[in-house]
Amino acid sequence: MNDTLLSVSIALVFGIATFMILRRDLIRVAIGITLLSHATNMLIVSTGAFLGGRTPIITGDKAVSTGGTFIDDLATGILAPVIPDGIEIAYVDPLVQALTLTAIVISLATTAFLLILCYRLYQEQGTTDVSEIRRLKG
Amino acid sequence: MAAILPAAERVLKNRVGWYAAAVALICLLLVAQALPAVVNGETVTGSFPWIPSLQVELSFYGDGLSVMFGLIVSGIGILIMSYSNEYMSKREDLSRYYRYLLMFMGSMLGMVFSSNAIQLFVFWELTSITSFMLIGYWRNRPMSVYGATKSLLVTAGGGIFMLAGFLLLGIITGTFDIVTILQNGSMIALIKGHELFLPALVLIIIGAAAKSAQGPFYIWLPNAMEAPTPVSAFLHSATMVKAGIYLVARIHPIFSGTEAWFVLVGGLGIITMLAAGFLAFRQTDIKGILAYSTISQLAYMMAMYGYTSYQYPGIGVTAATFHLLNHATFKACLFLVAGIVAHETATRDITKMGGLRKELPATFIIGAIAALSMAGVPPLNGFLSKEMFYESSLEMGHILGGPFEYLIPAAAVLGGAFTFAYSIRFIDGIFLGKRRSEHLPKHMHEPTPVMLFPPALLAALVILIGIFPSAAVHYIIEPAASGILLEDVQLHVSLWHGFTAALLMTIITFIAGAALYARYGAIAAWQDRVSARYPAWSFNSLYDRIVNGASGKSTAFAKVMQPGPLSPYLIAMLLIFLLLSAVPVIMIAGTLIPTELNLEVPMYEAVLLGLIILASLGTAVLRKYLHAIIAVSAVGYLVSLVFIYLQAPDLAITQLLVETLATIIFLLVIIKVPQTFREKITRSVLARDLLISSAVSITVLILLLNASQGIVSPFESLSYYFIENSVPLAGGHNMVNVILVDFRGYDTLGEIVVLCLAGLGVYNLLKSRSDSK
Numbered sequence: 001m002n003d004t005l006l007s008v009s010i011a012l013v014f015g016i017a018t019f020m021i022l023r024r025d026l027i028r029v030a031i032g033i034t035l036l037s038h039a040t041n042m043l044i045v046s047t048g049a050f051l052g053g054r055t056p057i058i059t060g061d062k063a064v065s066t067g068g069t070f071i072d073d074l075a076t077g078i079l080a081p082v083i084p085d086g087i088e089i090a091y092v093d094p095l096v097q098a099l100t101l102t103a104i105v106i107s108l109a110t111t112a113f114l115l116i117l118c119y120r121l122y123q124e125q126g127t128t129d130v131s132e133i134r135r136l137k138g
Numbered sequence: 139m140a141a142i143l144p145a146a147e148r149v150l151k152n153r154v155g156w157y158a159a160a161v162a163l164i165c166l167l168l169v170a171q172a173l174p175a176v177v178n179g180e181t182v183t184g185s186f187p188w189i190p191s192l193q194v195e196l197s198f199y200g201d202g203l204s205v206m207f208g209l210i211v212s213g214i215g216i217l218i219m220s221y222s223n224e225y226m227s228k229r230e231d232l233s234r235y236y237r238y239l240l241m242f243m244g245s246m247l248g249m250v251f252s253s254n255a256i257q258l259f260v261f262w263e264l265t266s267i268t269s270f271m272l273i274g275y276w277r278n279r280p281m282s283v284y285g286a287t288k289s290l291l292v293t294a295g296g297g298i299f300m301l302a303g304f305l306l307l308g309i310i311t312g313t314f315d316i317v318t319i320l321q322n323g324s325m326i327a328l329i330k331g332h333e334l335f336l337p338a339l340v341l342i343i344i345g346a347a348a349k350s351a352q353g354p355f356y357i358w359l360p361n362a363m364e365a366p367t368p369v370s371a372f373l374h375s376a377t378m379v380k381a382g383i384y385l386v387a388r389i390h391p392i393f394s395g396t397e398a399w400f401v402l403v404g405g406l407g408i409i410t411m412l413a414a415g416f417l418a419f420r421q422t423d424i425k426g427i428l429a430y431s432t433i434s435q436l437a438y439m440m441a442m443y444g445y446t447s448y449q450y451p452g453i454g455v456t457a458a459t460f461h462l463l464n465h466a467t468f469k470a471c472l473f474l475v476a477g478i479v480a481h482e483t484a485t486r487d488i489t490k491m492g493g494l495r496k497e498l499p500a501t502f503i504i505g506a507i508a509a510l511s512m513a514g515v516p517p518l519n520g521f522l523s524k525e526m527f528y529e530s531s532l533e534m535g536h537i538l539g540g541p542f543e544y545l546i547p548a549a550a551v552l553g554g555a556f557t558f559a560y561s562i563r564f565i566d567g568i569f570l571g572k573r574r575s576e577h578l579p580k581h582m583h584e585p586t587p588v589m590l591f592p593p594a595l596l597a598a599l600v601i602l603i604g605i606f607p608s609a610a611v612h613y614i615i616e617p618a619a620s621g622i623l624l625e626d627v628q629l630h631v632s633l634w635h636g637f638t639a640a641l642l643m644t645i646i647t648f649i650a651g652a653a654l655y656a657r658y659g660a661i662a663a664w665q666d667r668v669s670a671r672y673p674a675w676s677f678n679s680l681y682d683r684i685v686n687g688a689s690g691k692s693t694a695f696a697k698v699m700q701p702g703p704l705s706p707y708l709i710a711m712l713l714i715f716l717l718l719s720a721v722p723v724i725m726i727a728g729t730l731i732p733t734e735l736n737l738e739v740p741m742y743e744a745v746l747l748g749l750i751i752l753a754s755l756g757t758a759v760l761r762k763y764l765h766a767i768i769a770v771s772a773v774g775y776l777v778s779l780v781f782i783y784l785q786a787p788d789l790a791i792t793q794l795l796v797e798t799l800a801t802i803i804f805l806l807v808i809i810k811v812p813q814t815f816r817e818k819i820t821r822s823v824l825a826r827d828l829l830i831s832s833a834v835s836i837t838v839l840i841l842l843l844n845a846s847q848g849i850v851s852p853f854e855s856l857s858y859y860f861i862e863n864s865v866p867l868a869g870g871h872n873m874v875n876v877i878l879v880d881f882r883g884y885d886t887l888g889e890i891v892v893l894c895l896a897g898l899g900v901y902n903l904l905k906s907r908s909d910s911k
Contacts, residue, residue, distance in 0.1 A: 056861070094874050
């Protein structure tokens with residue numbers, strides 16, 4: 001992945017998410033965590049993608065024969081797997097996508113949990129401000 | 139045994155103590171079974187593997203020494219359990235009390251019959267723990283808790299040193315089995331010549347000294363007197379504090395006969411003997427006097443075990459062993475007497491007592507016998523071992539020659555004189571003299587036979603062993619001494635040896651002791667003055683400083699580490715993240731910003747990313763929750779477009795669905811809470827957070843830019859495997875799906891579990907309602 005604009009955007013979303021997580025308001029913290037997972041997911045997926053790569057869905061009967069490692073070809077600025085016999089692989093990396101798919105679902109679970117916590121906290125304490133909560137009542 | 143106790147209690151109600159005594163009796167019989175074999179010089183063994191990989195097995199080994207200890211523990215145990223029946227009030231939690239006592243007895247017996255060093259250590263610490271529970275038995279008294287904590291810290295801490303010493307022994311010999319070492323002359327020689335000899339010895343002696351309240355470690359024993367009196371009699375005079383002595387005796391063959399041994403063990407013993415005897419003067423609490431006397435009597439034994447030389451190895455050892463037995467009899471007896479007195483007078487302050495011989499004649503006689511035995515008056519058993527102590531001191535002084543020829547016997551005599559003085563004070567202060575009735579209850583009466591019998595029996599033993607020592611010596615002391623010296627010991631003890639130097643020393647002792655007793659008040663007053671003037675000069679204050687300092691420091695530390703609000707934790711985490719990720723990148727890449735930037739982007743990508751940035755900023759600046767949430771879901775939907783751009787259709791679909799759900803949850807929650815939350819962000823906080831956020835942002839950017847710059851992957855990507863095998867192995871054309879449900883199915887299972895747990899958590903949170911509403 002060598003897409004400068006994408007990198008900059010991801011980095012910016014990271015920064016904004018950090019700023020939100022540092023807020024005192026728990027709802028804003030939840031928003032920050034959501035943003036953080038978005039940024040992370042984009043980052044991971046983008047590492048496996050490269051210009052001209054194909055969607056990792058096999059259309060023929062079998063995959064293109066491969067072998068070799070991803071190396072960085074500075075001349076084209078593209079991270080691409082280079083195969084010893086010179087045939088380029090056609091697909092973007094499916095593994096990072098699979099991992100990210102799991103991550104998306106799990107981040108939904110954590111976000112939902114956190115939000116319900118905020119809601120209950122507000123019910124019990126009348127505030128969602130973490131600095132006001134000195135003692136958690138049962 | 140201890141486990142059956144509560145059940146037994148339900149049956150027996152208040153008579154649970156008798157059950158405990160019966161258990162002790164069974165133990166006694168079991169130990170006594172081994173006696174004939176031991177007298178004939180055999181040993182009893184049994185073992186089964188425990189942690190074979192570490193050469194640790196649960197193995198039991200009984201020789202004369204173990205059997206003698208076993209007899210003392212279980213024998214005194216019976217008496218204590220019976221006595222407690224009357225001593226403890228019926229309102230107490232008796233089951234707990236006897237459970238601890240039996241647990242202690244079990245671990246003590248386990249300890250003396252252990253042949254494996256590691257096993258010995260485990261039982262050793264068990265006795266420390268049970269002792270802690272018993273001292274702190276009255277949980278709501280601060281002094282009890284203080285004493286219990288102190289004893290645990292000191293004795294268990296010493297135990298750790300001891301373990302280190304055992305480990306060194308294990309390193310030297312390659313085995314943890316003490317018996318193997320003992321029966322193997324070449325191993326002992328190896329140890330004595332080894333460079334680790336001294337560290338191992340020092341470490342083990344620290345353990346023994348801590349347990350037996352020797353040297354600077356004495357501080358815990360006086361505080362341990364907060365325990366119920368039977369406990370003090372059992373643990374802190376007759377048995378547990380002897381564990382250190384037992385250890386010294388047990389490792390005696392391995393280490394003795396060296397200079398280090400004499401200096402450490404003998405020197406420690408002599409110094410402690412004098413110091414504790416001297417400090418006993420200040421005590422006004424009858425149990426305090428006994429505590430200090432226990433320390434000094436234990437120091438006798440230490441000194442005697444330390445007195446070994448090559449020419450006459452046996453004298454000190456046999457004397458110490460004999461004294462060990464005698465001390466168990468008279469000191470337990472004295473404690474029980476003190477218990478009776480405290481029980482009847484409701485005070486433990488000796489200055490408030492006096493003249494109790496009229497009300498408590500039987501107690502007086504018993505107490506006098508025991509105290510005189512401690513003072514070393516013939517014809518009681520204390521006299522015999524005292525004589526042997528003097529003999530061995532003379533012997534040792536003679537062997538060392540030079541100034542020691544007089545120094546060691548002189549020290550012994552001085553220690554004896556101190557002993558004499560406080561023993562007499564114990565009798566005089568409590569039973570003789572005028573009655574100070576203003577402090578005492580009007581009507582006192584002799585305790586019930588149940589309470590009187592155990593000390594009476596012990597006093598009878600004191601006399602019996604004194605007048606007819608040969609039986610005890612033959613059946614108990616000789617085998618025990620043989621177990622220590624690893625050779626047959628023949629011993630002849632009798633009351634009258636003729637007029638020897640030791641007898642002369644005894645006479646000097648009595649005279650000096652009487653003189654000391656006459657000056658008692660003055661000495662005590664002087665000690666009081668000194669300690670008042672220099673309160674920081676004691677080991678006690680050192681201990682207090684260390685412990686309180688530790689707890690104070692940890693509180694301060696916790697205050698710094700656990701401030702409460704969320705943001706400090708996060709800031710700490712983020713800063714560490716920055717440090718850990720920025721530093722390696724800078725080191726590897728050399729430059730922060732790579733030169734090769736790829737700025738040619740298609741239009742639609744630029745628009746998409748621009749929108750993402752805008753929406754993200756929106757979440758941060760919008761005041762109303764609703765607006766912020768719309769912004770954050772916009773980010774989510776845009777991210778799904780980014781996934782499409784990055785050739786990931788599955789992710790895009792998932793992201794769409796998930797984002798929809800997340801938005802719904804967000805909206806549901808903010809319906810319930812107020813629409814805005816005005817957080818007053820001060821300038822400094824804003825600056826701080828912006829700084830951190832920018833740092834994070836820049837770090838991520840550098841990471842990402844560098845990630846695409848010539849970092850060659852050191853291994854082949856797993857992805858090729860999936861790409862190649864997705865169709866042939868799993869028959870699926872969508873590789874991402876195949877990975878999720880087939881190649882990495884367990885990950886997906888884990889993901890589902892997380893979802894379920896979160897769902898359950900949410901459900902429970904919603905169901906839970908506090909009662910405060």
